[in-house]
Amino acid sequence: MFRRVTPQALLPSANHAPSFYTETTQDFPIARDLSADTHCDVCVVGGGYTGLSTALHLAKRGVDVVVLEQSRIGWGASGRNGGQIHVGLRQDVDWLESHVGAARTRKLWDFAIAARDHLDWLVNAYAIDCDLQTGLIHADHRARFGRHTQQQVERLRDKYAYQHIRYLGTEALREIVGSSSYYGGTYDTRGGHLHPLKYALGIARAAISHGANIFEGCHVKRVEARSGGWRVTTGQGMVTADRVVYACNGYMYKLDERVERRVMPINNYIAVTEPLGRVRALSLISNGAAVSDSRFVVNYFRLTADDRLLFGGGENYRYRFPRDIAAFVRPHMLAVYPQLRDVRIDYAWGGTLGITPTRMPYVAELEQGLYSASGFSGLGVVLAPFVGKAVADALCGDREQFELLSGVTVPSFPGGSRLRWPTLVAGMFYYALRDLI
Ligand SMILES: Cc1cc2nc3c(=O)[nH]c(=O)nc-3n(C[C@H](O)[C@H](O)[C@H](O)COP(=O)(O)OP(=O)(O)OC[C@H]3O[C@@H](n4cnc5c(N)ncnc54)[C@H](O)[C@@H]3O)c2cc1C
Structure with missing residues (x-):
């Protein structure tokens, strides 16, 4: 038996990691502490682009949504990234055509274009000042x-x-x-390009303006099925919800093996x-x-x-x-x-x-009422908020875009979540060495 300690890079924190972005951002929205147990229609785990946009699009339709973020809003990749706006998916259209066929590639390309339009919509509709x-x-x-x-x-x-x-x-x-x-x-x-932290905070503000409840410093320890819904146990209070969305990306740790063996x-x-x-x-x-x-x-x-x-x-x-x-x-x-x-x-x-092993996002309904969206493989500034919208749409009954994404198979890393590291390290070093050739 060996004990696994939360890795340093993934440890939640009460503050954002100091960066150029934190130095040039004022006006952080003040999210609440989850002091009492609460019930909601949808509980979103993770306060990055995916979770915030899911919450925004749900709240906009009057759904009672709670976001639980273990650190601060945008503390993860969403507040620290390069801010580069890429159009398309991580795999080019040749790769997609040979793996998912021409018809689905066309739909995925259209999805990527709509994701880019969605970024403009967010920035304009909510006047997000993010140096676009x-x-x-x-x-x-x-x-x-x-x-x-x-x-x-x-x-x-x-x-x-x-x-x-x-x-x-x-x-x-x-x-x-x-x-x-x-x-x-x-x-x-x-x-x-844009200022990623200002962008994340802008989406958070937009979600709050529609009535979403965002709680910071709220680490989710367990998500369990209970009669007709879910019980979410946190380091603070307890949340019961009809449905749950994991939006934890690379920061998910020991929460759900089905996601962790596919998203590294x-x-x-x-x-x-x-x-x-x-x-x-x-x-x-x-x-x-x-x-x-x-x-x-x-x-x-x-x-x-x-x-x-x-x-x-x-x-x-x-x-x-x-x-x-x-x-x-x-x-x-x-x-x-x-x-x-x-x-x-x-x-x-x-x-x-x-x-993910294929560099395509892993979007899934893991079991009825439990959703997950992550694994943007370095291309989330445009895609993650739009995938968040696709999840919100699915929760409201329009499953077309969600099923387009969840229909793309994402295999597990060999060895699952425990042994994926050694396998990946070997693979990554091999490809990194090829950069020198
Ligand atoms: C250094 C860097 C550079 C990048 N550059 C670019 C770029 O230029 N362009 C681009 O398109 N993409 C880039 N990316 C990728 C992009 O940032 C991500 O794809 C995107 O931010 C993913 O958003 P997300 O909401 O899914 O995940 P994140 O922003 O990582 O959010 C996940 C959140 O979940 C929370 N969480 C996890 N577990 C729990 C739990 N148990 N309880 C409560 N909360 C939890 C975390 O604290 C975190 O805040 C970069 C990433 C990095 C790290």
Whole structure:
């Protein structure tokens, strides 16, 4: 027998992890303490984009909904991510067509486009001030990827009528991205970036405005079926609910084995430089777009509103963050921008995302009245809130989008939730090494 202690990276906390985002956010909504036992129609576990959006869309229809967040709203990946707005799913349309067929791929693509529209709807309908900016470059780190990238662009434009994307040759790309690391790529005018924590808090405020009840510092220990509903045991009070939604993503730990054997936590890291001044900042990315690259361990970067470079790079597959995260990310940043050798890093932090073996989200009704949505595999800024809406729709009787997603098979990691780490670590190191070839 061995005792499992909650891993350091997943430990709930009374405060947000300090970051550039927490420093530049005011006005945190004050969520309540769950001091007394309560009953509701739907209990959502997890206060990130998925859970908050589920709550928003339920409350908007008059459903009595409670959100239980073990730390703070947006404390998980939703308040710490790169803020990059990607259109589409983590797998490209070729992969999807060969795995789920042409008809379902078309529907999934339409879902992804609707998810992007939903982001605009949220920001406009609720006046969410989250530094939204359009434009996303996907940069190839190998010249040999150019042909495939061009084919993908043609397929999206011709077959999927997606005219917002175009191919950039090496020269065109380097005119925008001041780095010799890249050999062409794509430019997507529907992509972009935003301030992820302000976005999460904006969705929370919108949900509260429709009557959702959000409780922070409320760790859910157990969810059990009881006659006609569910009993949710927390570190504070008890909640009984007709239905329950898990929206815990990479932070679910020892709550439901059916989810944990399919959704694996992975740590990813971000560093933010000192302010660079307008001219130097624009020499890195001349049009202010977000950039992500073709590496398996993706580098992603963008400028902030105050002309810093926000750079995400490096992952680890342990339960702990590195002691010095700035030093961990810095070499990745200097490999792309060696000209930043003299620049100070002012902020650095880590976060945990949830990945699945296929990189497709795991959306399921685990048993009647118990739902789960997670495993966005690094692409949740656009998708997670819209998947939250699909779950809310399903709870209100419209199951079409939910069934589109839950119909995509997501297998378990070999070894289940206990042994998934060693298997995954071996796999990830293999692919990470391929980035060097
Ligand atoms: C460093 C980093 C960079 C990223 N960059 C990007 C990017 O640029 N673009 C992009 O599209 N995606 C990015 N992602 C992924 C994206 O952030 C996620 O897909 C998205 O935030 C998922 O939202 P969520 O609500 O499902 O999960 P989370 O935001 O992780 O929320 C889950 C919540 O559940 C809570 N919880 C878990 N267990 C319990 C429990 N037992 N009781 C109560 N509460 C519980 C947690 O505290 C947490 O707040 C990144 C992720 C990371 C970590």
